[in-house]
Amino acid sequence: MENFVSQLPTKIIFGRGTEAGVGAEAARYSKKALLHFGGSSAEKSGLLARVRASLAAAGVEWVELGGVKPNPALSMVRRGIALARAENVGIVLAVGGGSVIDSAKAIAVGTLAGRDIWDFYSGAAPEPKEALPVGTVLTIPAAGSESSGGSVLTNEEGALKRALNADCIVPRFSILNPELAMTLPAGQIANGAADIMAHLFERYFTNVGHVDFSDRLIEATLRAVIAVAPRILADKTDYDAWAELMWAGCLAHNNLLDRGRIGDWASHMIEHELSGIYDVAHGAGLAVIFPAWMKYTLSHDTARFAQLAVRVWGVEPGYFDQEAVAREGIARLEAFWKGLGLQVRLSGLGFGLDRAAEMARKCTEGDAFTTGQFVKLTSADIERIYRLAE
Amino acid sequence: MENFVSQLPTKIIFGRGTEAGVGAEAARYSKKALLHFGGSSAEKSGLLARVRASLAAAGVEWVELGGVKPNPALSMVRRGIALARAENVGIVLAVGGGSVIDSAKAIAVGTLAGRDIWDFYSGAAPEPKEALPVGTVLTIPAAGSESSGGSVLTNEEGALKRALNADCIVPRFSILNPELAMTLPAGQIANGAADIMAHLFERYFTNVGHVDFSDRLIEATLRAVIAVAPRILADKTDYDAWAELMWAGCLAHNNLLDRGRIGDWASHMIEHELSGIYDVAHGAGLAVIFPAWMKYTLSHDTARFAQLAVRVWGVEPGYFDQEAVAREGIARLEAFWKGLGLQVRLSGLGFGLDRAAEMARKCTEGDAFTTGQFVKLTSADIERIYRLAE
Numbered sequence: 001m002e003n004f005v006s007q008l009p010t011k012i013i014f015g016r017g018t019e020a021g022v023g024a025e026a027a028r029y030s031k032k033a034l035l036h037f038g039g040s041s042a043e044k045s046g047l048l049a050r051v052r053a054s055l056a057a058a059g060v061e062w063v064e065l066g067g068v069k070p071n072p073a074l075s076m077v078r079r080g081i082a083l084a085r086a087e088n089v090g091i092v093l094a095v096g097g098g099s100v101i102d103s104a105k106a107i108a109v110g111t112l113a114g115r116d117i118w119d120f121y122s123g124a125a126p127e128p129k130e131a132l133p134v135g136t137v138l139t140i141p142a143a144g145s146e147s148s149g150g151s152v153l154t155n156e157e158g159a160l161k162r163a164l165n166a167d168c169i170v171p172r173f174s175i176l177n178p179e180l181a182m183t184l185p186a187g188q189i190a191n192g193a194a195d196i197m198a199h200l201f202e203r204y205f206t207n208v209g210h211v212d213f214s215d216r217l218i219e220a221t222l223r224a225v226i227a228v229a230p231r232i233l234a235d236k237t238d239y240d241a242w243a244e245l246m247w248a249g250c251l252a253h254n255n256l257l258d259r260g261r262i263g264d265w266a267s268h269m270i271e272h273e274l275s276g277i278y279d280v281a282h283g284a285g286l287a288v289i290f291p292a293w294m295k296y297t298l299s300h301d302t303a304r305f306a307q308l309a310v311r312v313w314g315v316e317p318g319y320f321d322q323e324a325v326a327r328e329g330i331a332r333l334e335a336f337w338k339g340l341g342l343q344v345r346l347s348g349l350g351f352g353l354d355r356a357a358e359m360a361r362k363c364t365e366g367d368a369f370t371t372g373q374f375v376k377l378t379s380a381d382i383e384r385i386y387r388l389a390e
Numbered sequence: 391m392e393n394f395v396s397q398l399p400t401k402i403i404f405g406r407g408t409e410a411g412v413g414a415e416a417a418r419y420s421k422k423a424l425l426h427f428g429g430s431s432a433e434k435s436g437l438l439a440r441v442r443a444s445l446a447a448a449g450v451e452w453v454e455l456g457g458v459k460p461n462p463a464l465s466m467v468r469r470g471i472a473l474a475r476a477e478n479v480g481i482v483l484a485v486g487g488g489s490v491i492d493s494a495k496a497i498a499v500g501t502l503a504g505r506d507i508w509d510f511y512s513g514a515a516p517e518p519k520e521a522l523p524v525g526t527v528l529t530i531p532a533a534g535s536e537s538s539g540g541s542v543l544t545n546e547e548g549a550l551k552r553a554l555n556a557d558c559i560v561p562r563f564s565i566l567n568p569e570l571a572m573t574l575p576a577g578q579i580a581n582g583a584a585d586i587m588a589h590l591f592e593r594y595f596t597n598v599g600h601v602d603f604s605d606r607l608i609e610a611t612l613r614a615v616i617a618v619a620p621r622i623l624a625d626k627t628d629y630d631a632w633a634e635l636m637w638a639g640c641l642a643h644n645n646l647l648d649r650g651r652i653g654d655w656a657s658h659m660i661e662h663e664l665s666g667i668y669d670v671a672h673g674a675g676l677a678v679i680f681p682a683w684m685k686y687t688l689s690h691d692t693a694r695f696a697q698l699a700v701r702v703w704g705v706e707p708g709y710f711d712q713e714a715v716a717r718e719g720i721a722r723l724e725a726f727w728k729g730l731g732l733q734v735r736l737s738g739l740g741f742g743l744d745r746a747a748e749m750a751r752k753c754t755e756g757d758a759f760t761t762g763q764f765v766k767l768t769s770a771d772i773e774r775i776y777r778l779a780e
Contacts, residue, residue, distance in 0.1 A: 001637070002405070003404060003405025007399070012396040012397065013395050015391075
């Protein structure tokens, strides 16, 4: 186990009806909020009306900026920064899923920063040390952005999708009411489950030894997601199943399950290139990339893949052929994701390999010319992974 | 799952050599500390010298109060409060295990309170809202006090052991270096493992339904403890095993694994009466009380006991006789604790039942005349549990 620091400062307010408290929570930080949201669903469901009523009751004024799209765009963030500055807001309140929250985090940094917000995502600027407080009302269990210090943004010029990680953008509070997710379409539910599982896999595949406790915590979280995701797709009003998924999705991506480990994250980087170029949701892209990545890296640590297969997928331990056990685990993952209605091949998403070389190159543009920690992948490796995903 | 709020604000600084940073952490809160510790072991090992050097290097002055004993005493806390007030300290720094940390928390509350500190433990005063900041350097993985809002104190007049829970005493930072535990005697190591497991059992036994995810997190933590505790007893210098135990002990008792659940806590209350009267360590008392409590309450929810037996102890699932599976789980727990050198009967500790009625009565003195949530136990129930533990 590596030395680490762990702190989980986000106040998670979890359960039925909890969005009624958003005004009181926001008022602890400011009397003027930027209310940031996505499409029309939060309006139609009445959620935005309840949020506005709660803000008004708590004496919090607000300005609104809706229209955040999946794979949140730099241009929208720039509008938000201008608005937050002009209106002198003191908190950014995200009502939505990971895209809205990531966009809100970028606005929170950019409003106080003396330089262009993209600099923090491109790596031109060091980690920002200050940001407006961010609060969230989560509507989609998926990205885990509600209690993480991460934010992913797409720069439409150049189709670049890049991530920022900073302590100052960890949300101060997040309201998690599983009921709010019940209106999601099946495809988004499945994408969300894949995203949560991918966050767990990224943490699981590590070269750090003696991490059995956190291995087991990650496995426990995977099993919970695997148990409830099909139940939700069968009955979208199953509160109990939604509650487990939403809590699992939150713990999957904050600074808890990966302490003392060094995660991999290559699959996320490879997927970012995919959804930076093509119109595909992050979770849907991960469902294609992860099995291919697993097949490509399996031989690096067959025992770890076999442990996952046995403990999470219930594969019979194979004492004489660990590789077969490991491969059966990957097959069960593919079968599980297919059962959720996800595609596990690029062709299923309607894409070919024509831009694979370009994506592989962009994915390894950093100083090291590799991506990933479990196995350090070159652009040639990544092209082979795209091919395995074909 | 119940609605809940979760926040884990303690900054955990984990790993080899991390106590060197204690001065810098303390200096964030105050330039004058009360350095609180237990017996001579921290002095002998050189730990206190390193802590003093770190404080000095960070420009933090300090006054010292050592001598905290297991089952920390109200009289020591009163001395600490007087000293903290006289010296105008701004932070209480605990170097030790749960007893030292619990004593430090009481001093932190009492120094700022306008009434006697025991009022907060006896229930005469409401939850305190302010306290001096508390920081810790942990030397014993056991009590979990390093990231919890709990503190247990013994009032020597009347042999009363009572608990306080308050947000304001959650430590601001805790330094967890597994190396610091390597000098512990075997008995204390075993007691600590029992204490950690007891914290997990208290959370596990709940009547709240649809908590499979947190069931699995608790089971994962139990399995980690079960895996490493015997390794540590076989080789006290096994850093990797200590690291897993120390991290598991921390997560076992903060506000993470019990969110959305209602834990039981009867065994803790029953044990507090035991160690309030007799000279027995908390973990050693729990190792006697918990198996008896389990046998007494098994029929309340046999399925839950059977699930624990299968998932944690690896008992073969028994589809036609869940009770046999459940009982085998309890037998394995007793065997495991015996293997660590623990006693699992009162007689093994050298105690009889002569004061059982008195302890049972004191344990249910509250308004409800019962203790525990999973099964609400009367004083008659508790006498029977003491008898099962005989």
